[in-house]
Amino acid sequence: MFPIIYLQRVSTMMCMKSKKIALIMGDGIGKEVIPEAKQILLTIANHTDHRFDFLEIPAGGEVWKETGQSITDASFEKLRTVDAIVLGALGIPGLPQGVAEYAVLKIRQEFNQYVNLRPIFLYEPLRDICPLKDEFIGDGINMFILRENSEGIYSKIGGKVQDRATIDTMIFTELGVKRILEFAFEFAHKKNHTRICSVDKANLLYTSTMWRSMFKELGEKYPNLEKKSYYIDAFCQWLIRAPYQFQTVVSSNMFGDIISDEAAFLAGSLGMVASANLNPSPNGISMFEPIHGSAPDIAGDNIANPIASILSIGLMMELVFADSYIGEILHHSIASVLETHRTPDIYPKIKEKPKVKKVTTQEMGKLIQNIVSNELRK
Ligand code: NAD
Ligand code: IPM
Ligand code: MN
Numbered sequence: 264m265f266p267i268i269y270l271q272r273v274s275t276m277m278c279m280k281s282k283k284i285a286l287i288m289g290d291g292i293g294k295e296v297i298p299e300a301k302q303i304l305l306t307i308a309n310h311t312d313h314r315f316d317f318l319e320i321p322a323g324g325e326v327w328k329e330t331g332q333s334i335t336d337a338s339f340e341k342l343r344t345v346d347a348i349v350l351g352a353l354g355i356p357g358l359p360q361g362v363a364e365y366a367v368l369k370i371r372q373e374f375n376q377y378v379n380l381r382p383i384f385l386y387e388p389l390r391d392i393c394p395l396k397d398e399f400i401g402d403g404i405n406m407f408i409l410r411e412n413s414e415g416i417y418s419k420i421g422g423k424v425q426d427r428a429t430i431d432t433m434i435f436t437e438l439g440v441k442r443i444l445e446f447a448f449e450f451a452h453k454k455n456h457t458r459i460c461s462v463d464k465a466n467l468l469y470t471s472t473m474w475r476s477m478f479k480e481l482g483e484k485y486p487n488l489e490k491k492s493y494y495i496d497a498f499c500q501w502l503i504r505a506p507y508q509f510q511t512v513v514s515s516n517m518f519g520d521i522i523s524d525e526a527a528f529l530a531g532s533l534g535m536v537a538s539a540n541l542n543p544s545p546n547g548i549s550m551f552e553p554i555h556g557s558a559p560d561i562a563g564d565n566i567a568n569p570i571a572s573i574l575s576i577g578l579m580m581e582l583v584f585a586d587s588y589i590g591e592i593l594h595h596s597i598a599s600v601l602e603t604h605r606t607p608d609i610y611p612k613i614k615e616k617p618k619v620k621k622v623t624t625q626e627m628g629k630l631i632q633n634i635v636s637n638e639l640r641k
Contacts, residue, residue, distance in 0.1 A: 265594035281314035291557025292567035293351020299569035299628030310639035324355030324363035334366035348550040376540035379412035388601040401507035410519025435470040447513035456510035458489035534568025551575035596634035
């Protein structure tokens, strides 16, 4: 029932080699949630044959202020040597638009991480936090958003065209669309999903028209999957109206970005959703991160929810190190902690005294670590 990707447990032998992990904490709450993710990796290493070497890489707004780059060339080169990247969030207020965040795009594009997988899962104890009434939640929310992660309107081609006009270029290539759609169909097939839906704006955009016809054409190979295309505006209302119906959802870069933040609230908070930026080729380097940003409004307060970052570790263990067992342990541990403890973003906002205790970022991290540790010791 938990959103495990592919169930498999690797043999001990396969785990012996130490894995080199780049840790990019970044800005704001990135510096608070990634240390909790690191603690989980240390806990895993304590009780299993997995071994990790950490390489801390500075990036983001502070780095931009010092160097004029959000990640220096030297740091970027180091990323080429690692097995996987874990990132917190980049961005601080007051800088020119996008300069701090640029490193995220650069990593996704240069490492060809063309799939952005975002599992949206409502843990049962969080039904009280989900903004929807029970009748809209149905049997639960468990969908996987697959966002195209390398092109679309994220091309950075454009700028000021006249005194009072600017332009951004939305590029869809056949190669780019084909590979994300093929990945999505295979994903839905392997997960035994019964349906897949695609989100576009084909009633207006040329790019979406091409996307929609390729979705139809490539989908012919999957007769057992029910396929449906939605316009982005209508999809946004279905997401609230009947989210339980969605299983695999595939969309372009910008639409995928937007619907995943909306969907995150169905899971309780932005602090509950992890993501995998995948280069699916065997030697590809992938990056794992919470979907949220640096949250300047709460940065430094020790109240950010670290669960999205911890779930990113689960995704990495499954998708890079082929150990879904760890992913399962993390889900069970998180579900169990949520019965009794919450960070403020997922603390019930009700008149009577909630039955759960409010905890800090570090306390939440520690509670999860303790259960993970006990589970792995068994
Ligand atoms: P945000 O995701 O940082 O925050 C939106 C809201 O959600 C805020 O109220 C915040 O407090 C809350 N929130 C987010 N994560 C939370 C968590 N783990 N626990 C509790 N509450 C949480 O979005 P924003 O405020 O629009 O952006 C802030 C900065 O982050 C911007 O510079 C933006 O560009 C950047 N950003 C970076 C990334 C990334 O590095 N991958 C992703 C998204 C946004
Ligand atoms: C995300 C973020 C980024 C994106 C920003 C920071 C460029 O919103 O990872 O969802 O739009 O991809
Ligand atoms: Mn986003």
